Amino acid sequence: MDTALVVMEGISKSFPGVKALDKCRISLNKGEVHALVGENGAGKSTLMKILTGVYTKDEGRILIDGKEAVINNPRDAQKYGISIIHQELNLMPHLTVAQNIFIGRESFQKNRILLNDKELNRKTEELLKLFNLDIKPTVKVSELTVAKRQMIEIIKAISYNSRILIMDEPTAALSETEVEELFRTIRRLKNDGVGIIYISHRLAELKQIADRVTVMRDGKYIDTVNIDDVTVDDIVKMMVGRNIFVSAPEVNASDDAPIALEVRGISRGKLVKNVSFKLKQGEILGIAGLMGAGRTETARAIFGADPRDAGEIYVNGKLVDIKTPTDAVNAGIAYLSEDRKQFGLALGLDVETNIALAYFKKFTKLFGFVDTKKTSENAEEMVRKLQIKTPSVKQKVKNLSGGNQQKVVLGKWLTRNCNILIFDEPTRGIDVGAKSEVYSLLNDLAKQGKAIIVISSELPEIIRISHRVLVMCEGRITGEVSGDEITQENIMTLATKHID
Template sequence: MQQTEFTAVSGTNAATSNGAVQPLISLRNVSKRFPGVLALDNCQLDLLPGEVHALMGENGAGKSTLMKILSGVYQKDAGEILMDGKPVEIPDPRSAQRLGIAIIHQELNLMNHLSAAQNMFIGREPRRGFGLLLDEQAINRRTAAIFERLRLDLDPRTPVGQLTVARQQMVEIARALSFDSRVLIMDEPTAALNNAEIDDLFRIIRDLQALGVGIVYISHKMDELRQISNRVTVMRDGKYIATVPTAETPMDTIISMMVGRQLEGASGEVPDTSANDVVLEVKGLSRGSAIKDVSFKLRKGEILGFAGLMGAGRTEVARAVFGADPIDAGEIHVHGGRAMIKSPADAVAHGIGYLSEDRKHFGLATSLDVKTNVAMSSLGSFAKNGIFLDQAAIRRTAEGYVRQLGIKTPSIDQPARLLSGGNQQKIVIAKWLLRDCDILFFDEPTRGIDIGAKSEIYKLLNALAEQGKAIVMISSELPEVLRMSHRVLVMCEGRITGELSAAEATQEKIMQLATQRESVVTQ
């Protein structure tokens, strides 16, 4: 019978021969390579019994890859994993589960139509009647016992779909502990919680610490780490940087370790656009918990960088301004007049273009050829007598943009899916230039393209700004934001937390604002 009550870890205070506490888990020189990418390069991590160990790094630092190896989702290419000082192999998630290692993902993995208890024991339900019938009473009883240990006031029979996100997360934690887990990995556990719910989560975490459970806590929120973690391990670009005690290490030091890459300098002097005409003004934009009272101005010829960590709300703002998502409150003004934008068609009619971070799904019809993709948003202008398309005009126009933007393609009849990521991005840009949009949102404009193509995109953005186009550039790469932006707005949890000029913007200042949860700078 599967054990269903978690207990204090045996040997919580056990020491090694030199007096040091024996780690629950040790990862040593772990490396992982994907095609063309070294995702982890000789990384390490020690987790002690009863410890909350924060794992920090920018997006793409390798945190999730390392934890997926520990939880059996990925297999390491090199290195070793020790549990209680002994080497172990974790070929799959079930093996991790048997070792007492559980992971709670940011995206919860529950079935809304089932009760909390049914979710807890799905696939391992106690049975009665010679194993033919599920024993619902036993499921509810065992779940209630675990909830009681967690001091969680929740009826096991409640359908998960009726619970708040915070309560669903508690069910996930309880389920993990029903396997008698000794190691718990929590990935951005407070992303969707309010302050009261965070306090409740922290209480449970401290109770687990008292039982000797080791917790790896992935978060970008500096204030949380001060409250809950004992040590911090920092990763950068797939490498281990350092492990430091939280209480004794200034957050500025941790931020510097996270963003320690050498920056490429900006190309030339940043132009002063402060006196240019305002072409777009957003006032008090709100949408649920994703966008909270966002206001900003965008000027002609300006590249306005939007920085922030994953989930900060940058893409949500762009989609709301573009009319792709409805808003609860706020106003959008274009060239001084209020614009009623209820759909992308309305935005385009006001001269606003949006280049999605997912160009293959939202920017291109990859099965169609280059010329059709270029003309797609302006087909009406190519119509003869309102009925037939002027194919010769489409070809001339597409060939013109291929030359202008340096799109590398055998011909304009080539399917877009066969082009490189950088050339696909240029096709999307051509599409919006053809519409003569003077306000352009670029969402992660260089994601998934090589360094040479990045340089070409940078030159193109600068050229567009010089022509008077107004550009909002959303990017998760801080060097890119610093290199390209005339001004930088920083977001955290749906709010704008600061504005920096090009002269004063640094990676450290951006990271401080990107983790600033309470203070909001009113634009």
């Protein structure tokens, strides 16, 4: 057998307070597609960032073609022929397609000072033709769809003549035909001897494209197996390593439960198009869709965080005029954003203050003095009710774990008497154990009659907790599933139902 293209072994990496990787390894052969799987936070991205020189390793070694390689920055990685297609797209939206693909490798005129964009566009056109892409090299990237941008990024990586290609969730934003296109490309690259490390959450597609699969969990290497020797279920078991919380929502909202929220024809530019739905008290409504489908944008438009072009919102049957988040909160709608740190919490303040933050009016005495006795009583009550794990209500929120921070945000909105709760990626960055806690919490809240919307990119999560699921694609609701119809296949079909 040839020497492996890449061998990473004994790789460890720590960040302040976290051991992100603990003696991890992976090897990649020529012409191989090697899948790398694991739950969020398992360390896949960190491992790949080490291979591409974004992070430097604490220990371990990297062999390329059997020789030890020193990779300290992205430039070094490029020299070894390593390219990565990032999950968060790394393009420059203000630049054209050609300028993006050839950034750092511009063509010059004969005088070696002025740029030769004609040459650049010609080269780009050839590449685009190779991939059957109908895009002009001179179009600005900001004008392309997410899927097209992804293809541009793949083309960019391939144009480096890379021998080692890392794809981080390449299909997350692609429709089925586009995925086919991508797989064809991958197979051709394989034939050319390119090694591909393929990170994906869509385990089903690994069977189609991968040769071997390496599983990681909690920053540790678990195993490497031939894809033909295992089933998807086996992989899931290795990824999770313990029994997952699987329980459909216990009680369904009764059919005659009153409607808590009704949304009619919400639109916002090209992000949200004519979205309408009803939400009953005690119901958990999931909103599913691919990256860029307009889920978060819909939530933000309902909450008044972004201006909407059209649409009406009814709370408990009454038309409410929501122009700002303040209006929404006054109407009893709370939005728990996906980025808790940025939008939901004042991290440097204690639990008590954060919980009181949305409703200080309730806790102020004459002349605006804060009644600290009342705020701490209220915080104690929320800590008990939501089982927030904190040494005391005086603890600073930044010292709590992700799951508990999430609960503090929730406590804040419950204090404000919000009965319609919109959760945007409620378990992002939370470990598996805390996840199931969040799920049962959502269940409890629904049982208490709260109306709940959950936006999540993780399909198993949506399937696990929702009574009913709306699926969005390109800003529109493309369908609705409920009960036994809530399956991965049904949702994916609707999520890739591009109408144009």
